[in-house]
Amino acid sequence: MDVETRPFAFDSKTRTPWSVNxxxxxxxxxxxxxxxxxxxxxxxxxxxxxxxxxxxxxxxxxxxxxxxxxxxxxxxxxxPAKAQNWRPGKKWTMITVLALMTFISTLASTMFAPSVPSVMMEFRSTSTTLSTFVVSVYVLGNATGPLILAPLSELFGRAPVYHATNALYVICTAACALSANLSMLIVFRFFAGAMGAAVLSLGGGTITDLFIPEQRGTAMAVWSLGPLLGPVVGPVAGGFISSALGWRWIFWILTIASGVVTIAYYFFVPESxxxxxxxxxxxxxxxxxxxxxxxxxxxxxxxxxxxxxxIVRPTQMLLFCPVVTLLSIFIAVVYGQLYLLYTTITFVFEEQYHFAYRTSGLAFLGLGVGMLLGAGIFGAVSDRTLKAKEKENGLKPEYRLPVMMYGIVIIPIGLVIYGWTAEKHVMWIAPIIGTAFVGAGMMATFAYLVDAFPLYSASAVAANTVLRSIAGAFLPLAGPRMYSSLGLGWGNSLLALIAVMLIPFPALLIIYGERLRKLSRFEFVLSSVK
Structure with a gap:
């Protein structure tokens, strides 16, 4: 950082040894x-x-x-005061609590979906747009929250942001349960999504705080289970709860669960x-x-x-840092495909395989099993590769990228298996196996950013979260029309083709990633701030 040569003076208000014009x-x-x-x-x-x-x-x-x-x-x-030197038990307890809150936050994005017909009937609305928006508005909250919350964590620390947003998330979720009309439900769903985005955008930063690069792959894979398993388990749990207790109890259960984890944060998630x-x-x-x-x-x-x-850092990283831009586009498209897949699973297994309403959500468990396997396999392989390469050429974030290549190859294979076995009415387990491949491939895509931007990993992940949340909110809207025109086989083949077209993204980063990180720069010009 080049600073013009000028004397500095102690500022008694900020208690720092200088002030800066x-x-x-x-x-x-x-x-x-x-x-x-x-x-x-x-x-x-x-x-x-x-x-x-x-x-x-x-x-x-x-x-x-x-x-x-x-x-x-x-x-x-x-x-020992440095977070990376804390006891392994303490660090993994923190990761577990973080993953639980992340799981609850993303669980809420789809858990409500099965009860939408009941909600629309209760509030006497027939708008198909509102019936879709009341679900996707939560993901829009996920897209806006990180722009403010992640930078605040780099200014005030992780813990204050975690504690404040978790408490507000509990309040907003309880307000959803108490909603008197559809407008109130939509507003508080949005704010719940924005507050729930804190754990999505800060989790990668906390992992950077706690673990050295050689250990982050496994930690990132475990934490990533939360944001990926939540939307998978949501429809399963939501279908049972809604049919047994009513749609409001979905939000009361989320309120209770998030309240318990919020208390756990105070005891097990210190500043890192x-x-x-x-x-x-x-x-x-x-x-x-x-x-x-x-x-x-x-x-x-x-x-x-x-x-x-x-506050401006995540946006500038997204717009002016090619590494963040390329990887965010890549993950956003993959994440959008995952949510697009969600739009068909319930229909496929209810209409074509005659699953009952309560049990149709169980078809999502194929994705969950795939994600668990992917987290274990890709996390371990990523850390092992990093350690082996470090001995030869030193430590570089780009050593995470070959694992991402494996994932992006597996995803289109899973999409083709799912689409054509469902199209041809092959035994119900076949499309579930296809979704397991997709789930496993998703787990290979997240570790690189936190290693590439260790000090500002929260802002880097926030930039990525914004783009992927927008994709997750809007791409599924194209699902019904696409599948009605192309069918399940060709529709998912189109998604597979798009996934294949993404292969050059990690390949480019493998070849040019280090050069891009070292040559490209983005500026934070503060002349307008007094």
Missing amino acids: ESWFDDNISCDGLDDLSNAQNWKLGKNEPFSFHGRIHALESGSESSFGDVVDFDGLDD YSPALLEKKASLLRERGNPYLRSKLASPLSRSATLYRA
Whole structure:
């Protein structure tokens, strides 16, 4: 980060050793994920003297006009205060709690779907558009929430955002259960989706906080089971609950479950973001008498400028960083195909295989089994590949990409099996096996982003979540017309062809990913922030 040579002054309001005039501060962040702010050695002050660090609290000495305080850092690589050095049991407990809340959040996206006819009847509406929108509006909430929530986590830390959004999610879900009309239900479904998006967009960042790169593949695969299994289990559970207890109990059960997990967060999910941990350490030390102590990872910007930069970061990463753009398009199309598949499974197994209303949701379990197998296999293979390659050429995020190639090959195979066996009325287990292939292939697509952008992984995942949620909300709307025109066989063959056309995306990243990360840059220009 190149900062114009100017003296800095201690700002008593922010308790930092300097204040910055944002009108001359531009922050350029390389797409390799190594933000200059994460490397205080690169900060220039006064007459271009760099920071130098020595010992537990590193003294800053400058030959410039101003006198600067001490910089607070972790006590070496093995500091137990650093989240990556926590006990494995503590870290995996956190991942389990995160996965549970992620599962509940995505469960709600489809759990409500089987009860839509009952809701429309109760509220005396015959609009087919509203009957679709009352389901998809939740996914639209998933698309908007990350734009604000993920950046806030990189400003205030993960824990405050988790706790606030989880509590609001419980409230919004309870409001859905109490809805007096369709408009109220749609509004609170949207806000529940937006609050539930926090765990979707921050989970990858928390994994980056907790695990070294060689361990993230397995952790990412386990956590990814939540957002992928939730929509699979949702129709199964929703069908039984709606027919037995009524549609409002779907939301009451979600409220109770999310409330329990929200309480678990307070006990088992502490703050893990390194800048937040260092800021807390610096704050405690400042209270002991030295007001000039500051975190090594603290931003030199004012809080308003930092907040602005954090909020615009996911959008700028999506638009101006080719690595994020390519991977987000790739995952969005794959995710949209998964939701498009959801539109046919219930119909296929009720109409063609004569499954009862209550049991038709069980057909989704093929996807679930495939995802479980994919998480175990691809997560282990990804971590093993990373460790083997590290010995030869050092550690690179691109070593995750060959596993993604395996996944994108498996997905079209599963789509073809599902489509044509259902079209030809082959035994019911055959299309379920096809969906299992699709589920397994999905699990190979998520680990690369968090390794490519370690410090801002939450923003990178948020950018991806926005695009994939939009795809998940709108692509299924094309399903009924496509399948009525082409049939199940050719309709799913078309989806398979699209999946095959996606193969160049990870291939391009394998060949050019490292070069793109190092050469391309995107700017956060803060001249308008005062």
